[in-house]
Amino acid sequence: MMIPVYFVASAVMSLSSCNNAPKNANASTNQVETVNGDHANHDHADHAGHDHGTAAEGQQPAMDNLAQGAPAQTIPAFNFYKVKSGVSFTNADIPKGKKTVFILFDPNCSHCRDEASALGKNYNKIKNVNLYFVSMNDPALMASFLETFGKELVGKPNVEVLYDRNQEFIQKIHVPKQFPANYVYGADNKLQTFWDGDKNINDIVAAYTK
Template identity: 45%
Template sequence: MYFIMTNNMYYRLSPILVILFLSVTSACAQKNPVSKEIPEFTFFNVNNDAPFTRNNLASNGKNIVFLFFDPGCSHCQQEVLALGKNYNNLKDINLYFVAMQEKNLINAFMAMYGGELKGKKNVVLLQDKNYEFIGKFKPTQYPAVFVYGANKQLKSYWDGEKKVEDIIKALNM
């Protein structure tokens, strides 16, 4: 009787399981498209807690770069450390570092890994208090880098680890 009941239940559940499997694999295969233009957002400047929106972005004719990071991410730590050591190649880029964590964690991260970037006038540290970066920019992992031209149109995007030489080349294109 037990065999018949479990066998019957298996046949009832199998179509549901197949549909669920296909739905999940289909959803994973279709990556959310990254916006071709900088989306509207409200982040907060870590230094003074002031709201920071798309209207606050530099309009100096230079590339606009968002680096989305997590202070606990080792790839993020290494990338920011490498960018700091190569700051001379980044002076002509508007860099916006964005994290969702608390300000004390963001500041500790920058002190430890981004010390050579801290205080530079083209580097802005932002907190995503409202957790909107992921929904609007659509990164899939840390670190995520979005390179926009002065016209606020997407030029390049990548998730995850990348060699610093390749990053610098992409940021300056």
């Protein structure tokens, strides 16, 4: 049974952006990634009431249902828009021969901001990866996201903030449970791994580059 797009979009947008519930064991094409609870350097002041326990081994995603399903195993055709210029950006515009990472985010999410900041501080380690921040939010909210929280990423040739005007991400790639949600595709455009929610920056860089 097909679930109406507006219903799925509403469900995603109503998620607690910084929901830090126990992490899921997410299956990928070649491996299973379990997001660990190791983020000792992360500032917990703004979500002290959240559960930071780790998922039991083999636990399935809570939203592993008709709405969520599995992520796209290869990068699908899509049409997003560059936030700064409004110019269309499609899958054909992705530079070839590099790994590609999509980060589905909410500009109001503190965990998304923390990840952008950490990635900025580690830019030299990820400069050879296509990195796309994608959001369905109002472009006005997205416009200053990197300038504010990941200034080291601004203007870099491999980094772009994209507006998902037609909610194609949740239709064609995946419906995550938490933000930020990371999807790592190899140079062959095949999914290598994914996770949602916050993750230790060293593990993020390793997943992007290994």
